[in-house]
Amino acid sequence: MLFILIFIISLVLQFFLPWWIIAPIAIGMSYWKATSGRNAFTSAFGAIFLLWILMGLLESIPNENLLANRVGQLLMLPQSSFNWIIVLLITGIIGGLAAGFSALSGYYLRLAFIKPSTI
Amino acid sequence: MKFFKAIFSLLFALALVITLNIKLGDIPPLGKFLDPFHGFWKNAEEKKVDKQKDITLSGLKGNVEIRFDDQMIPHIFADNNYDLYYAQGYMTAKDRLWQMDFQTRFASGRLSEVVGPKAIELDRYQRRMGMMFGAENMVREMKKDKQIQETMDAYTAGVNAYIASLNPEDYPIEFKLLNYKPENWNPVNSALLLKLMSATLAGGSNEFYMSNILNKFGPEVVNDLFPDYPFRESPIIPQGTKWNFKPVAVQQQPAVTVNPKISYNIKTRQIKEGIGSNNWALAGSKTSTGSPMLANDPHLDLTLPAIWYQIQLISNDMNVCGVSIPGAPGVIIGFNQQVAWGVTNVGADVLDWYQIKFKDDSKKEYWYNNKWNPVKIRIENIAVSGSKNIIDTVYYTHHGPVVYLDNQKPEKFGKASNIPAGHALRWIAHDASNDTRTFYMLNRAKNYDDYRQALKYYTAPAQNFVFASMEGDIGITANGYFPLKWKNHGKFLMDGSDPVNDWNGRIPAEQNPTVKNPPRNFVSSANQFSTDPSYPYYINWEFSGYERSKRINSRLTVMTNATVDSLRSLQNDNYSILAENILPLLSSSVNTQKLNASQQQSFDIVSKWNKFFDADQIGASIFEIWQKELINQIWSDDFTVENVPMRYPSRDRTVEILLNEPNSKWFDNINTPSKETREDVILASFKFAVDSLERKFGPMDKDWQWGNVKHSYVPHLAKIAGFNSAFINNGGSKTSVNAMNETNGPSWRMIVALGKNVKAYGVYPGGESGNPGSFYYDDMISTWGNGKLNELLYLKSKNENSNRIISTWKMEKE
Numbered sequence: 011m012l013f014i015l016i017f018i019i020s021l022v023l024q025f026f027l028p029w030w031i032i033a034p035i036a037i038g039m040s041y042w043k044a045t046s047g048r049n050a051f052t053s054a055f056g057a058i059f060l061l062w063i064l065m066g067l068l069e070s071i072p073n074e075n076l077l078a079n080r081v082g083q084l085l086m087l088p089q090s091s092f093n094w095i096i097v098l099l100i101t102g103i104i105g106g107l108a109a110g111f112s113a114l115s116g117y118y119l120r121l122a123f124i125k126p127s128t129i
Numbered sequence: 130m131k132f133f134k135a136i137f138s139l140l141f142a143l144a145l146v147i148t149l150n151i152k153l154g155d156i157p158p159l160g161k162f163l164d165p166f167h168g169f170w171k172n173a174e175e176k177k178v179d180k181q182k183d184i185t186l187s188g189l190k191g192n193v194e195i196r197f198d199d200q201m202i203p204h205i206f207a208d209n210n211y212d213l214y215y216a217q218g219y220m221t222a223k224d225r226l227w228q229m230d231f232q233t234r235f236a237s238g239r240l241s242e243v244v245g246p247k248a249i250e251l252d253r254y255q256r257r258m259g260m261m262f263g264a265e266n267m268v269r270e271m272k273k274d275k276q277i278q279e280t281m282d283a284y285t286a287g288v289n290a291y292i293a294s295l296n297p298e299d300y301p302i303e304f305k306l307l308n309y310k311p312e313n314w315n316p317v318n319s320a321l322l323l324k325l326m327s328a329t330l331a332g333g334s335n336e337f338y339m340s341n342i343l344n345k346f347g348p349e350v351v352n353d354l355f356p357d358y359p360f361r362e363s364p365i366i367p368q369g370t371k372w373n374f375k376p377v378a379v380q381q382q383p384a385v386t387v388n389p390k391i392s393y394n395i396k397t398r399q400i401k402e403g404i405g406s407n408n409w410a411l412a413g414s415k416t417s418t419g420s421p422m423l424a425n426d427p428h429l430d431l432t433l434p435a436i437w438y439q440i441q442l443i444s445n446d447m448n449v450c451g452v453s454i455p456g457a458p459g460v461i462i463g464f465n466q467q468v469a470w471g472v473t474n475v476g477a478d479v480l481d482w483y484q485i486k487f488k489d490d491s492k493k494e495y496w497y498n499n500k501w502n503p504v505k506i507r508i509e510n511i512a513v514s515g516s517k518n519i520i521d522t523v524y525y526t527h528h529g530p531v532v533y534l535d536n537q538k539p540e541k542f543g544k545a546s547n548i549p550a551g552h553a554l555r556w557i558a559h560d561a562s563n564d565t566r567t568f569y570m571l572n573r574a575k576n577y578d579d580y581r582q583a584l585k586y587y588t589a590p591a592q593n594f595v596f597a598s599m600e601g602d603i604g605i606t607a608n609g610y611f612p613l614k615w616k617n618h619g620k621f622l623m624d625g626s627d628p629v630n631d632w633n634g635r636i637p638a639e640q641n642p643t644v645k646n647p648p649r650n651f652v653s654s655a656n657q658f659s660t661d662p663s664y665p666y667y668i669n670w671e672f673s674g675y676e677r678s679k680r681i682n683s684r685l686t687v688m689t690n691a692t693v694d695s696l697r698s699l700q701n702d703n704y705s706i707l708a709e710n711i712l713p714l715l716s717s718s719v720n721t722q723k724l725n726a727s728q729q730q731s732f733d734i735v736s737k738w739n740k741f742f743d744a745d746q747i748g749a750s751i752f753e754i755w756q757k758e759l760i761n762q763i764w765s766d767d768f769t770v771e772n773v774p775m776r777y778p779s780r781d782r783t784v785e786i787l788l789n790e791p792n793s794k795w796f797d798n799i800n801t802p803s804k805e806t807r808e809d810v811i812l813a814s815f816k817f818a819v820d821s822l823e824r825k826f827g828p829m830d831k832d833w834q835w836g837n838v839k840h841s842y843v844p845h846l847a848k849i850a851g852f853n854s855a856f857i858n859n860g861g862s863k864t865s866v867n868a869m870n871e872t873n874g875p876s877w878r879m880i881v882a883l884g885k886n887v888k889a890y891g892v893y894p895g896g897e898s899g900n901p902g903s904f905y906y907d908d909m910i911s912t913w914g915n916g917k918l919n920e921l922l923y924l925k926s927k928n929e930n931s932n933r934i935i936s937t938w939k940m941e942k943e
Contacts, residue, residue: 065165077902083851
């Protein structure tokens with residue numbers, strides 16, 4: 011549930027807002043819906059990891075991964091026509107970590123303000 | 130505890146997000162950069178191109194149609210010139226916005242603003258050289274010319290219309306990497322790009338070195354080693370051409386020359402060769418079509434995005450095609466239905482240094498013409514990303530800016546090495562000029578007279594404008610503002626207090642060296658001397674080596690029934706006249722008894738080498754390192770003195786000494802007790818060449834081939850890894866017509882066959898797009914590397930269709 015919420019809301023809002031909107035989304039959604047720290051982190055990480063990779067692929071496939079391969083070299087990878095896979099993974103991980111840690115803090119915030127019994 | 134956990138985790142998340150949103154040193158803001166909604170992924174262009182696009186723009190006066198050919202080169206049709214230049218600005222920005230931004234920042238000394246403190250010294254240098262000062266003077270002059278002002282305004286409006294259409298996710302990738310935004314364009318930016326050409330092509334100077342040499346060795350050695358006309362030459366205006374004008378009087382050379390008083394600890398360097406070019410035109414009597422043909426290939430430090438931007442511009446009063454400078458309106462090298470033209474650099478001495486005596490430390494006055502004169506102060510405010518601004522004060526005399534005051538010169542900054550501290554700079558690039566008018570008129574020229582008329586307006590950087598017309602005329606003019614100088618005026622540093630040393634007027638524009646339809650039926654240039662010594666004026670004491678011009682002229686002399694392909698083969702000619710001149714001597718001087726086995730093997734190869742710098746030649750690799758080291762061994766001992774920067778004598782003079790002065794004292798290494806002979810240095814430098822190849826590439830195998838040793842590629846303008854081109858395995862050398870070295874060489878090759886239906890061919894090492902995520906970023910490089918050309922699509926009218934058109938845009942007035 012949390013996974014789907016974060017995925018869909020991020021997908022919609024990111025068309026209009028800067029990338030860091032994923033942080034408030036993850037905090038808010040996990041404040042509302044997370045069941046555990048682990049659940050908060052993995053759902054948010056997974057949602058943004060998947061979202062960013064899918065969106066990256068959407069841009070990269072019609073480009074035959076030309077640019078992603080070049081960016082791989084920029085990120086110190088050796089010249090290769092498979093760099094794009096690594097760049098895609100890095101993209102997913104960076105977005106995922108930002109969302110995951112935000113979600114975790116959302117869950118802890120709730121623990122701080124709401125008594126566990128009401129969960 | 131719960132609160133602590135909550136607050137700690139929130140702060141951690143916040144810190145992570147902030148870190149990913151800012152640039153840390155050279156690392157881009159990773160979150161922002163990788164975000165697939167706005168980051169670099171958005172710069173990945175589809176391979177498929179949209180067939181049709183309609184845009185409405187409020188700045189247009191009428192309608193514009195743009196057709197893109199199979200290399201995405203725009204062919205722009207407009208009803209009037211305003212819309213035409215507007216669309217040129219718009220399209221150039223679409224393809225090259227970051228390049229335009231970065232180059233104007235580079236020129237005006239505003240790089241620190243985006244890359245931080247590492248560019249401070251460079252910014253300071255550009256400002257102290259007066260780049261912006263010159264550009265502002267140019268804009269002022271252009272404003273006096275209504276047509277040119279309208280052209281500049283239209284182009285500027287077009288660039289800005291494109292910028293206004295962008296959202297942050299549309300910014301070129303380099304903006305995202307460096308984390309900054311494009312700024313609005315301004316006509317002064319276009320002027321800066323033209324000034325940048327002057328800095329590249331007419332910004333060198335030797336006088337600091339020459340004065341040091343004069344001080345150390347005295348006038349006799351200077352006259353001997355640095356003569357005013359070379360041993361071998363094949364001047365641009367053919368020998369024997371009559372000067373049918375009455376020259377104006379030139380001031381006589383004063384008796385005294387000042388000696389420089391300050392030097393710095395900088396190593397003497399061989400002069401870097403690379404800024405040069407070839408062009409020629411053949412009369413119809415020498416071509417297969419019976420009409421003239423013209424060829425041009427300007428050599429520059431190659432970059433991606435490509436230096437040039439190919440374009441065709443069609444309005445009610447012109448139809449021109451060729452290459453433009455990204456950031457400036459019009460076509461710089463190109464052709465229309467009636468004429469074609471091209472340029473190579475004239476190495477005129479249009480930059481001089483004057484020693485300045487200030488009255489006191491306040492530097493408010495300087496001594497000139499026996500009185501104290503006021504100094505103008507220009508305050509430069511350099512913004513620095515991630516640090517506080519730097520305020521720099523530059524002192525301007527009537528000569529120009531004092532680039533570095535005594536003790537102000539940076540020690541480890543290569544660009545400043547030839548600048549004498551305490552001297553004012555007199556430079557043509559500071560003068561008000563309206564060079565854009567020359568191109569405006571050339572773009573519309575119909576015949577030889579129009580060409581001559583257009584050239585009058587041109588100031589700098591001086592160029593050899595080659596010309597050919599459908600009517601059958603060919604011509605060439607060494608053209609620009611040449612100050613009237615006495616012989617060797619500005620060969621050394623000068624006293625800035627004596628008016629006799631000032632520039633005093635110019636060579637009348639119509640008396641610039643020129644020739645029309647010479648008896649040899651061709652004209653050509655390769656940066657050599659403009660004329661033989663019979664020309665009544667002084668332009669400079671030294672020009673580029675004669676090797677390329679010699680080869681071009683020998684081949685053109687015997688050429689008959691020339692086709693486009695014969696000219697193409699000449700552009701790609703890798704033969705080395707230098708090798709022809711010295712290799713027989715070098716080979717015969719090596720005592721093969723003294724060689725080990727691998728040196729022996731190398732010697733056999735190089736002595737049998739055909740003297741072509743082709744990619745697969747091993748002899749070329751050996752010869753190139755050999756001759757460079759030989760020059761170094763002859764001169765480095767004498768011309769390396771701590772704290773006294775000097776330069777070596779020219780290659781021409783070195784060759785003359787090698788061939789004709791076998792007992793010259795310069796062969797001896799003054800740092801050894803023994804006395805070295807010519808044969809000793811030839812042998813030592815040969816061994817050095819073989820050893821260095823072995824050290825770098827191991828025992829001789831195909832790694833020793835010239836293409837691999839030279840290792841050419843085209844670097845990205847900001848040297849961003851991954852955005853450079855791949856390795857290009859091609860031939861060429863600095864002493865071949867195909868003047869290619871590692872990253873410097875023919876930045877555009879063009880051949881135009883005039884006639885009823887003009888046909889043109891061209892290619893540059895890059896692509897039309899400046900986006901590394903585009904398929905059109907470097908798509909022409911392999912064609913260029915293989916020495917081939919693309920036929921340039923030239924649409925004669927809107928009604929003409931071509932199956933090479935892959936996309937059409939319609940721009941309408943909003």
